[in-house]
Amino acid sequence: MGKGQIVAGCLAPHPPHLVYAENPPQNEPVAEGGWEQLRWGYERLRASLSEHDYDAIVLLSPHWQTYVGTHFLGLPNFEGLSVDPIFPNLFRYHYDMNVDVELAQAIHDEAAKAGLPVKMMENPDFRVDYGTITTGHLFNPDWDKPLVVISSNRSTAYYSVEVMQEIMIELGKVTRKAIEASGKRVVVLASNSLSHRHFTTESEVPEDMSKEHITSHAMHLWDMRMIEYMRTGQAQRILDEMPEFTEQAIAESDGGGLSWLLSTLDVPDYPGILHGYGTIIGTGNAVVEWPCYAHEVNEG
Amino acid sequence: MTSGEVVASFVVPVHPHTVLAPDQNPGWRRLRDAFNDAAQTIRDLDADLLIIYSTTWPSIIGHQIQADPNPEWVMVDHDFHDLGSIPYSFNIDADFAHAWNEANEQRGLQSRCVNYKGFPIDVGSVVALTLLNPDNSIPAVIVSSNMYANRSETTVLAKSCLDVIKTQGRRAVAITAMSLSNRMFTDFIKPEEDKIHSLKDDEWNRKILEFLEQGRLEDVGQLSRTIHRQIRVQKVVAFKPMWWLSAMNGNRNDLTGRILAYEAIHGAGGAVVHIDPTSTGIGDKEYDEDDVEYFHGERGVLEGSDEAEIDQSREAERTDETSVSESGPALWDPTEAEGSVNTDAAPKPVGAYPHARKVGDMLFLSGVGPRQPGTNAIPGGPIHDENGEPLDYDIKAQTHAVVNNVRRIVEEAGATMDQVVDVTTFLVDMKRDFAGYNEVWAETLGTVGPTRTTLAIDALPTPIAVEMKVIVHMGE
Numbered sequence: 001m002g003k004g005q006i007v008a009g010c011l012a013p014h015p016p017h018l019v020y021a022e023n024p025p026q027n028e029p030v031a032e033g034g035w036e037q038l039r040w041g042y043e044r045l046r047a048s049l050s051e052h053d054y055d056a057i058v059l060l061s062p063h064w065q066t067y068v069g070t071h072f073l074g075l076p077n078f079e080g081l082s083v084d085p086i087f088p089n090l091f092r093y094h095y096d097m098n099v100d101v102e103l104a105q106a107i108h109d110e111a112a113k114a115g116l117p118v119k120m121m122e123n124p125d126f127r128v129d130y131g132t133i134t135t136g137h138l139f140n141p142d143w144d145k146p147l148v149v150i151s152s153n154r155s156t157a158y159y160s161v162e163v164m165q166e167i168m169i170e171l172g173k174v175t176r177k178a179i180e181a182s183g184k185r186v187v188v189l190a191s192n193s194l195s196h197r198h199f200t201t202e203s204e205v206p207e208d209m210s211k212e213h214i215t216s217h218a219m220h221l222w223d224m225r226m227i228e229y230m231r232t233g234q235a236q237r238i239l240d241e242m243p244e245f246t247e248q249a250i251a252e253s254d255g256g257g258l259s260w261l262l263s264t265l266d267v268p269d270y271p272g273i274l275h276g277y278g279t280i281i282g283t284g285n286a287v288v289e290w291p292c293y294a295h296e297v298n299e300g
Numbered sequence: 301m302t303s304g305e306v307v308a309s310f311v312v313p314v315h316p317h318t319v320l321a322p323d324q325n326p327g328w329r330r331l332r333d334a335f336n337d338a339a340q341t342i343r344d345l346d347a348d349l350l351i352i353y354s355t356t357w358p359s360i361i362g363h364q365i366q367a368d369p370n371p372e373w374v375m376v377d378h379d380f381h382d383l384g385s386i387p388y389s390f391n392i393d394a395d396f397a398h399a400w401n402e403a404n405e406q407r408g409l410q411s412r413c414v415n416y417k418g419f420p421i422d423v424g425s426v427v428a429l430t431l432l433n434p435d436n437s438i439p440a441v442i443v444s445s446n447m448y449a450n451r452s453e454t455t456v457l458a459k460s461c462l463d464v465i466k467t468q469g470r471r472a473v474a475i476t477a478m479s480l481s482n483r484m485f486t487d488f489i490k491p492e493e494d495k496i497h498s499l500k501d502d503e504w505n506r507k508i509l510e511f512l513e514q515g516r517l518e519d520v521g522q523l524s525r526t527i528h529r530q531i532r533v534q535k536v537v538a539f540k541p542m543w544w545l546s547a548m549n550g551n552r553n554d555l556t557g558r559i560l561a562y563e564a565i566h567g568a569g570g571a572v573v574h575i576d577p578t579s580t581g582i583g584d585k586e587y588d589e590d591d592v593e594y595f596h597g598e599r600g601v602l603e604g605s606d607e608a609e610i611d612q613s614r615e616a617e618r619t620d621e622t623s624v625s626e627s628g629p630a631l632w633d634p635t636e637a638e639g640s641v642n643t644d645a646a647p648k649p650v651g652a653y654p655h656a657r658k659v660g661d662m663l664f665l666s667g668v669g670p671r672q673p674g675t676n677a678i679p680g681g682p683i684h685d686e687n688g689e690p691l692d693y694d695i696k697a698q699t700h701a702v703v704n705n706v707r708r709i710v711e712e713a714g715a716t717m718d719q720v721v722d723v724t725t726f727l728v729d730m731k732r733d734f735a736g737y738n739e740v741w742a743e744t745l746g747t748v749g750p751t752r753t754t755l756a757i758d759a760l761p762t763p764i765a766v767e768m769k770v771i772v773h774m775g776e
Contacts, residue, residue: 067484067533068379068566081418086360088416117487125385126376127420151378157533158486200448201410202361281360 001183006176006292007054009265010045011230011258011272013285014061014134014191016084016091018042021207024141028092034207041276041287042138048273052293055184056100057140057147058107058175058264061191062255063131064151067158069117070171071151072104075124084130090206095133100146103182107148110174110181116167121151135191150175152255161243161254168256169239172263179264188264190257194226195219195249195284202281215282222249223277223284230272230288235262252283270295304465306548306577307345309474310338311512311541312432313570314356314424316375319431320383324491327563334561334572335431341574342432342473349393349470350433350440351461353544354477356424359444362410363457366442367397371419375426379484380566388426393439396464400441403460408594409453424477432475451524451543452592458547459593474548476541480505480562480569481531489566497567504531505569509562512573515555515580521546531569545575554579594686629761631676643712646705647671650761655709663713663772667726669764670701673708682763683728691763695736698766703744706770715774720750724769730756733765 019027021034064071077098084091104120111118132149150171156164179186197219203211214220222245229237238245239262246254253259262268268290275287313331317324322332342350357364372389397413404411425442433440443461446453465472481501496502504527511520520527521542528539549555556576563570629650634642640654641663649655649666656665670678680697684690707717723745727733734754741752750770760767 064378066379068486068488071379071381083416083418083420085357085420085422086364088414088419092416092418119382119488121381123376123381123385125374126381127373129378153486154533155486158483198360198448200360200362200446 004180004182004184009188009290011288012135012189013193014131015280017280020090026094031207038276038278044275059189060150060257061131062152063129066151070153071119071121072108073099073149074120074122082130082133098146104148106178110178131191156254161246165259168259169263172260175264190261192257193252193283193285194223196252197250199282214279233269233271235267304470307471309575311573314477315565316377330561339432347471347473349472352425352442352475354424355445357422357444358447364444365397365413367394367413367415369394391436399464403463407460428477454543455547458544476545478541482568485567494564496564501531513557515557516553518546518551518553641713645708661774665770667767668705669767670698695733699737699740718748719772721773722751722771725754726757726767
């Protein structure tokens, strides 16, 4: 078995509005479009990776929130109906997804060896969170690749962003180690928005784009600052400024996904590709790809 | 209107251990027994409605109210999935949910009902309804905890709920699904190792319970922010439920409290508390925060980017031009009768009368104030807030608005302002306002030359400072 490889890492936000706007057959509500800049961004991301085969997707979602350790989906298949408890009018999605349990177990075991509290989730009644489903659909609408789904440990809430980063950077390292040991080609996804201050009202037509904008200038500045670091290969600065960003932009990076992603990619010093940026009910969202395939040598 | 009431209130813990694993730990068993005790109390009270405010159902777009008459699914906890699954099939009072939603909107709240197959009922609500209402004999309603809501919004949420309880004559039980201290152990523990996470958490929990046992619910509500800072992990939803529960009980400190159990659940403070509305007669009310009846906070942010950012600016704007429709008397459609003259260009009446009535060649206007048609905004601002606290206002702006409203009605009748022959003006503060009013008069109706009488009166039905009664001679 050759050495496993991370094909690409992506910042892949999960607002259900994007799925709603696309009208896939799996989703019950019907929209008249909307949020095209981000949806086209996902299209460009998919096109960018279409020439690069991979075996599995590893995804960390901030909407599977665990306060006791980090958890991994641990059964080969989950299917059911995912209803967003916050936007049930937009997202009622019938999902059927496969899990790469072998890889999930491998990352779990590496994390346990590193001293992180971890657990496999093996309850067949478990309902997969809508963040996972949304990002899973937008990245791979055919659902033809198995996923590894990692919960978001809420150490920011318990301790601080610094402690969260310490845990997530460690989790990223063991994720990379397990992937390399698996011999598989993998894409890793952080299902994260950037700034995360919502509007507290919804327009009568949710997809009315005349109502959509960032909630404040400060949020815009923070989003652009972080995106600029991504575009210019300065991942370390993102990690360095994560505490201020998370606090001041109320950023969804509090869930640890972005820190974990950058650590899994070994803190890339090459540019990420910005495929799209847009706001969703006032929050900032970017679709960014780090093309590891072009920068990392497979020594296997 | 009938006389519904809150016949009891309960605080209950949210984690699934009491349903799925009560016998794995003696403390969890005591909590389960306390749930059973509470369920019996509810049955004995002959309650006909359970109202759950759940901290494990966060919302963003205002408050959400469950309105599916029979939500069914299987709940698995995100953390404690290895304890098992909880199938549920609940009996929801959808009519009450919709009525509460409407009452919320009438009090200025953003609110909506949800009724979708497969909607994920949160763990706190599932635990509470499973154990407090095991045979589903009592209809229930569940409301979310808005992650951005402040004290006033949460308080008004309770008052709108009370509106419906009273209107429908219900015997309601108010329930908050919540932890006290909510810090859990961040590592996996054996059931027998469970304890309150820290001495500090335990001490604060006992302080809260001491207050609740004394019936000092409002005091706990007013300590909410302190409690949140001291013993709460900064999760999405802050320590808000006591605001809601206190308002559901009239913001009182003389209730009768009973602690049924207090135990740890994976380190968090779990308690079952029964609060009886019966007065102990010994409560020292230390109420020091403003009460609120209507919500005027940050909402409508989609209407403009500036409004999204600063609550204070919205409040400032409202002192300049505030709608009275939320807090004033009910508005009526103008009465239609022979000779009536009514127009959408004038503000709606606050009673059963027309804007004006024509008799022969004479036109008699009902009293006209400065409220704006459609929005009910008061140019120059209202004279007091919803609590009756005086506000600064601009009498000139109000007087100009009155004259403009008079003009619209007169012109609707086919007359003109120079046909106005007599005006009676009512001012609520002659000393403060006469000069400003007189200045505007001179610029407007004063140029026409009607006779005029100006009277000082105690109050007008809406928070305005000036009103005019006008008579017009329409001539040939």
